[in-house]
Amino acid sequence: MEYGLIGAKLGHSYSRQIHNKAGGYAYELKALPTEADARAFLQARAFKAINVTIPYKKLVMEYCDVIDPAAKAIGAVNTVVQRDGRLYGYNTDYAGFAWLARRHGIDFAGRTVLVLGTGGTCATVTAVCKDAGAKAVLPVSRRGGKGTLTYDQAAQCKDAEIIVNTSPAGMFPNVGECLLDISGLPKLKAVLDVVYNPFRTELLLRAEDRGIPAYCGFEMLVAQAAYASELFTGTKMDKEAFIRTTSRDLKRDLSNVSLIGMPGCGKSTVGEGLARALNKPYVDLDEWIEQHAGMPIPDIFAREGEAAFRRYEADALAEVSKRGGQVIACGGGVVKTPGNTRMLRQNGPVLWVRRPVEFLAMGGRPLSTGREALRKMEAEREPAYRAAADAVVDNTSTLTNAVNAARAAFEKTFDYTR
Template sequence: MQQPLYGLIGGKLGHSYSKIIHEQIADYTYDLLPLPTEAEARVFMEKRAFTAINVTIPYKQFVIPYCDEVDPKAKAIGAVNTIVNRDGRLYGYNTDYAGFSYLAKAHGVDFADKTVLILGTGGTHSTVAAVCRDGGAREILTASRTGRDGALLYSEAMHRRDVQIIINTTPCGMYPNVGQCLIDPKAFPRLEAVLDVVYNPFRTELLLRAEDCGVTAAGGFEMLVAQAVFAAEHFTGSTLDTDTLIPTISRRLRHQLANVSLIGMPGCGKSTVGAALAKRLDKRFVDLDAEIERRTGHNIPDIFAEEGEEAFRRYEAEVLAEVAKGNSQVIACGGGVVKNPANSRALRQNGPVLWVRRPLSRLATRGRPLSKGGEALRQMEAERTPLYTAAATAELENNATLTEAVDKAVELFEADETL
């Protein structure tokens, strides 16, 4: 008898959280099934050797002809992301619709009488457009790289100053190619909200820029969890308590996967607090300075002495860009990491940034190339304080015991509204 097979098919799945999500929803084993080519996807679908699957980029339209029956909603959208095998017959559904609806509602985004700009023309575009249309959007614009089929070029879309909601349905900014962005939200003076279906990282460059504009910004993680819960109902044939499951699982997994980054003056205790915090939260501890030394093969005082601060800052940015892509880490950064705005953005993409604060008189200075104490230290603090303020999501006082500092850090992490 064939073993039940549940899983996800797609071109590249190294970034996927679907396995850990589904295995918290129900008691089946869920596998990631990468199919890099259409030939492999064709063989997989023809064999029908699965119980139920989810479908992601680039196969949401490709799988439709293999389905014996397609749910009317999925047929109207033209994209299938959930397929159930019942006695050899394949039934196709689209749970992305309900998932995206959940995301918008959870963040108070109302499409009624709004001008919406959708980035991308793939299968997810069709789903998002259907939600916007059903939500009463006044006008739905589409932008793409090519401008084919009536879409605007991204450069043309930037001139539509009446846009109120932007939705990214492309893989732009998705792990591992983080930091990429198709348009600048600052170009849209009437902008109210930006939604991004990308879920890894939690906050793409597009969302970080939207936050800088002070508008509602939400990533695709909640949508991913919601569509998985709705898919699990099809997988199991059971009605689930979606109103409870979706926020509970979303919050639990975001806390599990999130990074916590520590910034602050040299000698303020970031590494000591960070190591203890990582142990408390069951996350991996990364001392960024130690990681720079490991990767370059040189200790930091020698880098400063032989190559200068500019070279060190370049190494720091390169190492941090890679480290910050990861998950479930506590990252203790060097005191000057905030001198490069790109570093602060990298830290913010996957979790909160805590500014560790300690009186100047208690800062350790031994062995620190730029931290010699006295007037120079006071000047450094004055110069960096605005940078710490801009980069941090919360402040962490470290002026008592280590236990008290870690307790407070945990409290700040648990209370972070982005998680």
Template sequence: MGEKIYGLLGRKLGHSWSVPIHQALGCEGYRLIELEPEELGGFLRREDIGGLNVTIPYKREVMAFCDVIDEGAEAIGSVNTIVRREGKLYGYNTDIDGFLYMLRRARISLMGKKVVVLGSGGASLTAQAAAKREGAREVVVVSRTGPDNYENLDHHAGADVLINTTPVGMWPNLEGQPVDLERFPRAEAVVDIIYNPNRTNLILQAEGIDKRDRLLAGEGLRPEEREFHGGHPIRCTGGLPMLVHQAKRAEELFFGQPIPDYQTELILSRLWQDRTNIVLVGMPGCGKTTVGRELAKLTGKPLVDLDEEIVRRAGKPIPDIFREEGENAFRDLESRVLAETCAKDGQVIATGGGAVLRPENQTAMRRTGRVYWLRRDLNVLPKEGRPLSQKGSLEEMYQMRKPLYEAAADFRVDNNQTAAEAAQQIWSELCANIGNQWP
């Protein structure tokens, strides 16, 4: 018999990061295997299968083809890992290992909590099993057509923990969001098993509520300024830790060899460094492109200068766009270019000074990137070739945009230093906060 097959089995896998994860774990031949439902049976009968991971929509369907199903997978009702041994297919569920690792890493407890699980597919079964194992007080499954559905969410407004197991918000359809978190005012934790993008709209909303409530609670203010309005912190996590840890467990089953848990963190670090966009925002002329060039040299990531891309698309300089078509036309083009650029990963992106003006732009930046606000003394900012900088007072512009930069940014950088120093500070901060973008 020739080389055995190892890979991820699913229907549409363009979003998957599984290949680099399994290759990092030592499975060099791991590949993506896209099949239509009618092809599933024929493929699973192949004698050269070594080990498979299984994803949407086949986690339940493959159980019919397994000769032996692990007791844990049987109890959950779904299989995400298949191993062929001595002519038989053995089915396992390593998703629950990854799910529990993700919860503990984010310091999210389900003990005694009311847990609302969005979705009723194979991933939902894993989340339900994990919630019960962790001692949840109540587990509610919300589906499109079941007794608990998206039309009667108010019945569960008292949920403590919300878990999204649906693909809503997953690449390439990044704009989606399964529910509005304002409908769950008591939620203290949000879990989204989606890992691409880094931060779904659901996670971004949880972050925004958390930031708002911390401010209302007076965090970071002087004692005399504090006024508590009932806000509470929201812990949240995306699905990348789950993905990596379940892959580690699957590799152990594939080859019968234990892999230390620290490998999960090493791979998470590598993915976070390689895949996360570094997005630079700040006033016109604050040095975003210059710092971006230094970051590109330091990290090996390609630099995308948003203004240069806009000029290329428009076929004319930015001052001409403003003069001939007006600011609104420029902002529309800027938003389109920004959304397309940020949908890709592993880049350094230098934005225009006004890219933060539209909320949808801030969302696009933060979904796939870590955002750095470059701050520089206003009296050294150049105005030439910058229509809005020439139009009025830079101080007025700064005061208007300051809260928008604050809202968009994960970290502030003083750029009254050399570009190389600023770039090193940004890279060091990103590496130090690997995987902790959702505290």
């Protein structure tokens, strides 16, 4: 490997796609599951330049012949470049996180900041916050200890105004994990999570539920990669343009878009057309359930009842929604199960396909027993659809118009002018 990324687990990483956008070198991912593996790799020095991720950002410093003063002060290195047989260590996470905060107008000056996690990225984030004039930066870990809060203690920190998660909690494939209860933090102004897969961790979703601005670490990943790429090649780039364009384009490609709405409103037809328009794979959640249950949905309802079907549905969604880059058409009642909407929202926008009850298709749908039943169902479900949706797509005209509207709503998600 000449250029690439090392870390214990790399199944979540998008670094290869980002560095391929930078161009000029082939970038590989090399998982090193144990410390012994990492040490053997670093001792061999069989690379030109690498990025380093969890949990080796401190360990790698032992192998650097020269460490940039800023990285040394932070106590973590995430970029190593070999020149004339010597290893030079840098920390581009600092610039990446500072870019993320600046991009979203996060001002640390005079603020109390909780930093979740105690690894190398915690040290980097702490340095950015302190350099920006934070009033207090309080590290948080599972065990706590000298100068460190436990998560229970952090949940009672009434002065906390900004939270930054630097731990792997909630990261793919362990999506849904969140160690901090933020409900008791009255002064909370913003939440940032350096995790970028999924795009919305449970921590970020909890913040959004409270109307608190919440931002994932994808832009930080792209920004630090831009700074690392300059160190790799020794060539300056227009980093601002690269970060903005690459963040938008890659997030667009990697994001899901999920369709919800009443049974028979056209989610499947619109979804198939949208998948073609966006060049994304299409997943019909009901078809996925039938394949894995080994029977048609009407038979599931007849033999096991609606409650059993909802369990099948939630299990299917938990599996499907972890992956990115898909168009997912959901069953009409997907919003009935607590937690399903959160799974849909973690990796992309949710679109509500609307069609008047009079025009809803009814064949083969166990709960669509008549127009009056559908009207009652619509009245019951409309608040849930509205709460779940990022946008509404009208499906009362042509299929082409509906697909175009869905595509426009999806693309607006990545509009950097907003």
